[in-house]
Amino acid sequence: MPAKAPPVPPHVATQLAMLGERIRAERERQKVTAIDAAEAAGMSRVTLHRVERGEPSVTMGAYLSAMSAVGLSLQVREPEAPLVSALPDVVRLDDYPALQQLAWQLPGVTELSPAQALDLYERNWRHLDRERLTPHERRLIQALVDELGGGRLLV
Structure with a gap:
């Protein structure tokens, strides 16, 4: 039985969904079946589908394994601070x-x-x-x- 999803803010849920969509799109672009991608990632097909849906209860390791299986990598970078605010005071x-x-x-x-x-x-x-x-x-x-x-x- 899958773990209960932890509460996540909406922007995090959106990011997970986008990551899952990117993984699925790359897998489909390469014409790799879900079974083959899951096997290459060392997980079940069900877990791969949960990753591709962006479920927050799936471990980060599973996301990284799925990414690696389709040739994607994660790059973490510092947020860029704007030099000057583009916002008016009012x-x-x-x-x-x-x-x-x-x-x-x-x-x-x-x-x-x-x-x-x-x-x-x-x-x-x-x-x-x-x-x-x-x-x-x-x-x-x-x-x-x-x-x-x-x-x-x-x-």
Whole structure:
């Protein structure tokens, strides 16, 4: 019986899922069956499938073995700190039309902190017309995600 999955934050679960997808994609690109890849990694086919689904209860050793079996390697690097923040001290709603529309429920508010702006985008992402975002607003969203969201937009 598989171990109970430990609680993981959403960004970790996303990273595990992406890693599992990358392992599966590489295995399929090479036309290697799951049985052959599992055997090469020294694990059961079921465990390999759990790795490919990104399950957090699978050991790191199993992930590394599966990666090695398909010719992938893990590189750990220090996060790059931005030299200068791309975020403004305050986000003026007049400068970002889509954000201004999302802030309709905040009467009289003309400025938000960057953290408040990211929260508003994330909570209301489904209401955004992403095709109509200005390049200026796209850069703001990317800067918010990079500097405050750990590189992930939680939508």
